[in-house]
Amino acid sequence: MQQTRLDTARIRAVHRVIDPMFLDTPLYRCEALEPELGCTVSIKLETANPVRSFKARGTELVASRLVDHGPQAAVCASAGNLGQALAWSGRGRDLDVTVVASRSATAAKLDRIRALDARLELVDGDHETARERAAAIARRDGIRLVEDSLDIETCEGAATIGLELVEAAPPFDAVLIALGGGALATGVGHVVKALAPGVEVICVQPRGAPAMTRSWHQRRVVTTDSTHTIADGVAGRRPIPAVLNDLLLVADDAVLVHEASITAAMRVLLDQAGLIVEPSAALGIAAILEDRDRFAGRHIVTIVCGSNVDMDAYHRWVGTAPVHGS
Template sequence: MGETRLDIARIRGARGVIDPVFLGSPLYRCEGLGARLGCVVSVKLETANPVRSFKARGTEVVASLLADSGARAVVCASAGNLGQALAWSGRGRGIEVTVVASRFAPSVKLDRIRALGARLELVDGDFDMARERAAAIASYDGIRLVEDSLDIETCEGAATIGLELVDAVPSFDAVLIALGGGALATGVGHVVKALAPGVEVICVQPLGAPAMTRSWRRRRVVTTDSTHTIADGVAGRRPIPAVLDDLLLVADDAVLVQETSIITGMRMLLDHAGLVVEPSAALGVAAILEDRERFAGRHVVTIVCGGNVDMDAYHRWVGPTPGRPS
């Protein structure tokens, strides 16, 4: 593997500053899911924490460094999960957090950002417009702009998931990783390729938000004019060049999946694992559904990366959950 921006020693050190509530997330073999998919499926459950996503692993590293430097304010753009995570990490360290998000983001994510004490500013556009506004606030106020995936701390915090996978699973053949901005994919991918190079690193993105996958395939940044997917957490249009460079070194494949497969994946995670997840967290299952032959008989780890989903939308997609009238 070539040189990425990430460093294994720093990743190991990150575990010392991340609140333990975000570490050691459940990892288990899901027999019901595997039986339906024709392979051995292990689930890494990153929703079993106070912000219901993996993002706090990275924001804990960011906020720790900011607190050590005496910083008292920070701003980020977020599709919802990063904002919650940064609000949590900043609140615990006395750092004022501003989050810029699209007003079309799921209300459950926006409400949680507010509840965690962050100042929330909404824009009439998508995540990339929110990113532009957050950069303007940072410049005007002279405060730190946290950029998910570009800031190496967000990648190396997410990479601690990779350490847990390599330490806990005796052997697995492939890991399926949701691909959005790239922090999760480059972080976990870096660790897996460094410590378990025989494992296939497969990134998964919706067909309706394909910018990073197209960029990986063409080995150059490819942007899109719009996105059309229910997986709001991975719906970026403009890949970051430095992140793409890292992804090119650690990913063995990047695949696109259809919306119907994402919804089926969400339903299967509910029916066979008892998990209510947001669409991005079902991308790994969707990838298996669309290429069963590729994964047949193999041991696959899928990272369930987020559980912040609007329940009204969830019921429209998946149907009523057990015990709830339709």
């Protein structure tokens, strides 16, 4: 395999830095999903932790290195999950954390960032506007700018998921990975291609936020003017060139799915697996729903990457009645 920015030896070493509560997450075959999907499905569950997503695997590395070698403060732009994770990792190490987010971000995610004692700044516009503001704050205050997917710690932290996958038994045929900025896809993809090269790495993105997928297919950065998807965690418009270069080396395919498939996948995960997930976490199941023939008879792993979701919106999307008082 050609060289990505990631290093497998470093990825193995970071297990001692990441808080164990974020490691060795459940991986299990979910037979209840299989009659509807037509394939063997295993779930890697990245939501049973204090920040309800995989993001702390990366922010644990960022925060630990800041304590040792950097300013005692950091800022990031986030749709919600990275911000929570950085706030959690920073609070445990007495770091000053600022999170910049769009005013339209999921309210539940913003509330949890505040609860973790981070400074929260809201901006008009989308995630790209938040990225610009976070960079300006870092320059002004001389603090660490944490850029998801560009910063190698975020990719190599996510890559520890890949280690746990390839070391598990039985073997699997393909892994379906939500694609946004690319940290999860490049991290897991790097490890899978290095240690289990026969496994197909398939990235999944909403049709309403297709920039990285279009970039992968055209082998150059393709930007979009806007995004239109409920999957806010993967709704970027401007791929990072270095991350795209890594993705081109490790991904076998990148596919787009409809919004209706995302909500259908969320409903399937609730009904058949008992899991309440955010839209980004349902992208893998959505891909199977849209192309059952491709996956028929194969063993597929999907990474359920987050469960930070506004419950009122969730009930609208999934078509369930909210419990009184929720």
